[in-house]
Amino acid sequence: MKDTIDDINPRKEWLGTLAKSPEGRVGALLDQVMARPDFTWLRMPEIGSVMVRGRAGATGSPFNLGEVTVTRCSLRLADGTVGHGYVQGRRKACAEAAALVDALMQTENAADIRVAVLNVLEAERTEARTxxxxxxxxxxVDFFTMVRGED
Amino acid sequence: MYVAVKGGERAIENAHAWLAEERRGDTSVMELSVPQIREQLALAVNRVMAEGSLYDPDLAALAIKQSRGDLIEAIFLIRAYRTTLPRFGASQPIDTANMTCDRRVSATFKDVPGGQILGPTFDYTHRLLDFKLAADGEVAQAPQREAAQAKVPHVTGFLNREGLIEEAPHDDTTPRDLTREPLEMPADRALRLQALARADEGFTLSMAYSTQRGYARNHAFVGELRIGDVVVEMDIPELGFAIDIGEITVTECETVNQFKGSKTEPPQFTRGYGLVFGQTERKAISMALVDRALRWEELGEDYVGAPAQDAEFVLYHSDNIQATGFLEHIKLPHYVDFQSELELVRKLRRDAGATPKQEANE
Incomplete structure (x- = not known):
């Protein structure tokens, strides 16, 4: 199944973590690990929308529910590594930080970024959800049965 | 003769300046911030996102501030902003079975797997004004209890297993989009659901209520109502795979309705569906009831002439921005239109009045 293949794609996982990150958090964590590398824009940060779909009866035919704001950008590091940033909301700085993290995760900095950025974001998200x-x-609700008078 | 007139620029500028001042109100009272609206008037924000058809709590909060709390005006602002955004694409359909539920109740099964989770609800409050809120006060932390990590199954799934309820079979037809093409009849269910998801809450509530009172009665049980967060996933062409591009709060309502059977279907329960951005349960329940009423044709039911069965009536009057636009435009200058009406009435009166006068002269 397609989902199973997707589930073991680590890049898919980290891009999803970055997209759902709180305002300003990716950039702040990245700046604690290292100086930001030089890069050139492949696509400047742009704000747009994505049409969210649902399914009739939760499982049936798709329908358009409404849109959500998304910011995206793409950049290339000096060594040629390409990073893509997609974040929910109107957040150009966050999209830039996310694209840098995506690019750096494909370089020798991956281990540092994993520990100091992605693991922290995931832990914070898990804590909030928990x-x-x-x-x-x-x-x-814990239901309990009343004792009936006639017995 | 038509005479073009200009004027009013200064009056308009001054009106806008006064509007800004009135919006701010008494300056000795602290100004309301956009984050305060987003956090503390969250249900108003949710309504603006749902009917504005754009999920962005910060923008919705800004729109509420700008509109002085006039939610239809705020929805108008969001709709206008939405049209300026480039569309990156469409998401994969959200999977509400994987929702992390803040609230999940079923009116049909007491002991539903996953349990009855009340969540932060107004239900069971006494609807008495709480004067403590008028004074500054710390809020006590909500109690916590260890949560089972299991995913919460949909209630209709249990009835499906027995074959007692109609299926909602999976398909992947690309739905029509009323933001890209005009809404034309006949509207299939996907188009109806899109229109209802962004429809005015008051209108949808009244239509739903009319079905409960007997206009196309389809006695509905809330099989399930759930509110919580779902991830939004989209295929990214430059990556070649799908990623989560965000997470949104939605309210989902599935109704279970009586159905006596038709020529092709045995007696079984049928379903209505509501799905709305944010915590918006009155709207989601209303949507499910109206969705069910509009399904009369595909279920082989009789058309009894009830307003809620009439897709054209419901869908063409449910959008509060279209409605308010047409309604409110009549207060704008119609001097020339009215001048011609005035001429016409004078002429008709002359024509009508001429005969009696002649009669009187005879």
Whole structure:
């Protein structure tokens, strides 16, 4: 199945992590690891939209639900490595940082970036999700049966 | 004779300046920031995103500030902005079975796998004004409980297993898009769902309510209502594979409706579907009821002439930006139109009045 192949694509994973990152976080973490390398733009950061689709009855035919804002850019490092940045929202600086991280993950800096940027983003996301899930779980109804009077 | 007139520039400029001042209000009261609106008026932000048909909480909050809280005006601003954006593409259909649910309730099964999760709901509040909110106060932390990590299955799946409910078979037809082509009848279900997802909440609510009161009654149970986050995935041509390009909050409602069967289908339950951006459950439930009512033809039901069954009526009147645009334009200058009407009425009166006068003279 296509999904199974996608699931083991590490670049797909990190690009997804970068896209969902909070405002300013990728750039801040990147700047803590290393000085930003020189690059040339292949595509300057641009703000656009993506039409989000749903499925009728959750599983049926697709329909257009509405759009979401997305910022994207592409750049090339001096050694020729190409990085793509896609982030949700209108965030040109974040798209640039994401594209740099994508490019650097294909270079000898990958291990450092993995530890200091991607692992941190993933941990923060997991923590936020866990907290939210725990709050939801606390609102789960525990039913109990009342004892009936006539018995 | 038609005489072109110009004027009013200064009046308009001054009106806008006064609008800005009134928007700010009493300057001794602290100014509202866009992040405050985004965080603290989140349900207004959600409505503006849903009906503006653009998921961007910061923009929606800005629009609410700019419109002084007039949500239809805010939706107008978002729709106008949306048209300026280049479209990068369309996402893969979101997978709501993989939603991380903040809320998930079923009115049909008490002991539904995954449980009844109430979430941050107004339900069961007493609807009494809380004067503590008028004073500054810290909010207590919400309690937490360890959560099962398992994914929450859709309720309709259980009925599907018994064959008691119609299937929503998987297909990958590219849906028509009413932002790219005019909305024309007949509208297939995909087009109807797109129109309903961005439809005015009040209109959709009233249409849904009319079905409950007996106009095309299709007694609906909320099989499931869920609110939470789903990732949005899109194929990226330059990469050759799909990536998550974001994560959005949506509300999904699936209704389970009585169905006596038709010439081709045995008696079984049928379904209505609602899916809306943000935490917007009144809208999502309304959408599901209206979706179900509009499906009369494909289910072989009778058309009983109810407004909610009439796709043309529903879809052409559900968009509050189209409606307000046409409604509000009549307050703008129509001097020339009216002048011709005035001439016409005078002429008709002269024509009508001439005969009695002649009669009186005789």
């Amino acid at each position: 907290t939210r899930a725990a709050k939801a779980a606390a609102t789960k």
